[in-house]
Amino acid sequence: MANHHTVSVLVENKFGVLARVSGLFARRGYNIFSLAVAPTDDERFSRITIVVDVEQTSVEQITKQLFKLVNVVKITELSPESSVERELLLATVRASGQIRSEVIELVGVFEGAIVDVGRDSLTVMLAGAPDRLDDFEDLVRPFGIVELQRTGRVALPKLERQAPRLRSVSGKAS
C-alpha cells in the first residue's frame, strides 16, 4: 500500500462523467486500485473516491489532468493521516460443523455482522478501516472463502481539532 493515494473527486452528477474520469486514467496510463462513486447530499454532485497506485509526483499530474475535465468541480487529495477512510466487505465463508462457531466468534470480535445463513456457509459483513478489513480477510481465509467482495474505500478529511481562532472585533477582513 506504500504507493497508494486517495483522491476524492467532486463531479457534476451527469451522464457519462464516470466514463470521462475512468477514461482519463486509462488514457494517461494511471492504474486505479479502487473506485467508489455515489451522489452527495447535494444531488447535483457525485463524489468519486479513487485510490491510485502511483508515485507522489504523478498524483499531482493526475489531479491536474482530472481538473481539466469540465465536469470536475473539486479535487481533494487525502492522505491516510489527514482523513477518515472506510470500506465495506461482504464475504461468504465456509462454516459447517464445529468451525461455524469459530467463524461467528471471529465476526463478533471484529464487530461485523452475519447477513445470510446457509447450511454449510455464512455470508458476513464488515465495515471499517481498510487495514482492519485486510486483517479480517487474512484470519477468515483458513476457513475457506467462497466469495468475497469489497466496495473500495470512501474517505472524508479529518475535522479540525483546534478551536477556531477568535475573530478580530474591528470587523476588518484579514
Place this chain on the structure above:
Amino acid sequence: MKLTGAQALIKSLEMEGVEVMFGLPGGCILPAYDPIIDSPIRHILVRHEQGAGHMAEGYAHVTGRPGVAMVTSGPAATNLVTPLCDAYMDSVPMIAITGQVSRPAIGTDAFQECDTVGITRSVTKHNELVMDPEEIPLFVRQAFHIATTGRPGPVLLDLPKDVLQATMEWGWPTDAEVSASLPGYRPTTRGHARMIKEAARLINESRQPVLYVGGGILKARAAEALGELVELTGIHVVTTLMARGAFPDDHPLCLGMPGMHGNYTAITAMQRADLLIALGSRFDDRVTGKVGGFAPDAKIIHVDVDPAELGKVRQPDVPIVGDCRLVIVDLIEALRQLQAEEPAPDRNAWKSQISGWQETYPLHYDQAEDGEALKPQFVLETLRDSTPDDTILVSGVGQHQMWASQYWHFNHPYTWVNSGGLGTMGFSVPAAIGAKVGRPDRVVWAVDGDGCFQMTAQELVTASSERIPIKVAILNNAYLGMVRQWQEMFYDERYSEVYLSPDLPDYVKWAEAMGCVALRVESPEEVQPAIDKANEIDDRPVVIDFRTDAREKVFPMVPAGASNDDVVVHPAQVPGGERVVQ
C-alpha cells in the same frame, strides 16, 4: 417563440457570430441542413468529412475564431476523429456538430450509429450528447465558451435526429447562466503576483537567458506583448514549430526554430542557457530531445494557461498559471520596477557566443549542379522571395514541413498553419482552404509533400467549386521523404515501403481534373516563371508539381532519443564527419 431543434441550432450558431461552416450532410443531420438555406451562414460543402475538420482548423488558426464543422453520424463522425485529435493536440478552437440516431434508437446498433461521444472523449476538450431540444442554445453557448477560453480546443456536440426535429421554446442563455451551468470550469487567467515577481528577479539576474516561445503565445494573442518584453530585456527568442511568426524571423534577437530539425543556434542556445523562459510552450519531446540531457544548467520559468503542463515534463523553478498575454504584461511591469533599482548583468559574452554559432552553422544545403534534380529548399526560397511578406503558408507533415518552417521568413503572427502535435499527413490542402476562407485578403500557399497530397487532394474539388483560390506547391520527391530519411540514416539504407513514384498519379492531370490550373516544374530555371504564373491566378486553385531531389535530407537533425548536444549538422558544414561533438 417556437423553433425546431434544428432551427435553434443554426440560430445559436448565428448568435455566436459564425459566418462560415464546413460540412457534408447525411441521414441523421438532415434536419439541421434545412434551416441553412435561410441562414446568412456560408456553408462549404466538402468532399470528405476529414476535410471539413481540417478546414475548420485552418480557419481557426488564421482568424483566432473557432472553426465550425458539421457532419452526420456514424462514419462521418469517425472521419472527423483525426481533425479533432489534431485540434486537441495543437489547442485549436473548433466546434464539431455531429448528427446522431434518434433517441429511441441509441444503443441499438442502428444504421449509421456509433458512440460518437465515447469515441471522441479523449480527443476533445469537452463533448456532449444533447438529449433535450430545450438545451440546444445552452450547449452551443457552453461549447463556444469552452472552446475559446483557457487552453483552447475542440468541443463536439452530438445531436440525435429527433432532438433536431422536436419543437422547443427559443431562449438565449445569459453569461451568468452559462457560467452557472459550468461549476467546474474556471480557467485561471491572471498569473500569481509573487511568482511573477520571482520570475522577474530570475530574468534580471540571468546571464544566458533564452525565451522559449510556443504556440500558446499565438493562442493568447500575445505576439505584441512578447515584442515589448524582448525590447525591454534584449533576450533572444526561439519560436517552436507552433509559434513560427509569433516573433519576427528578421529580428536580430530571433534564433528561429528549436528542436529535432531546428536551427543549430536555437538548439544550442537552449542547451547552454542558464534560464529558459517558457511561454506557452510544453517541453514537447521534439523540442527537448532526451529530457535528461535537455538544457541541463537552465532554471525554468514556465508560463502556461493549462496547469497540467507545468511540471509534466520538466519541473519549473517558477511555475506561473495564466494567460500568456496577461502574464507578460505583468512581467514587463515587474521587470521595469526591478531594473530601476538594479540593472541586468552584462550579457555581451553570451551574445557573441550566439552570433559565433550563427556564423558557423547557418542553415545550409548544396545547390543543384548542372543536370541534378531540383532542390526543395531552393523552391521554398524562391517561393518565399516571390510572395508578399504576409502570405499565409500552410504545410502538411514531413520533410517539406520542416524545410518550410526553416527556410520561410515568418515576420507576422498567424501566417503559418501546420499540424504540429499530431503530425497529420494530408493536413495542408484542406487547412489552406479554411485559411483562405478566413483570410480571403491574403495570399495562401500550401506547401505539400506528394505523400500528404494524395491523402486529402479531393478537397481541391471543394476549392474549385467554391472559388477558393489557394495555391499548392507539391514538393514531389516520389517518396515518403521523412521515412526515407530515417531509413537511410538509421536503418542502413534499407528502404522499406517508402517509394511512391513521381508520376503515378500524374499530379498535373489530376489537379486539372479537379478544376485547378496545374503546372509542372523539373529544373531550377522553371521555378520562378511557374511561381509567377501561379501568383497571377486568382479565380481558381493552382497546383505546381515540383519534381525534387529524393536524396535531400533535412538538417540539422537531433536523432530520436538523443540529447540535443548530439545535433547532426549538414555534412558540408563538418569536414570529416556528420557529427558535431561539443
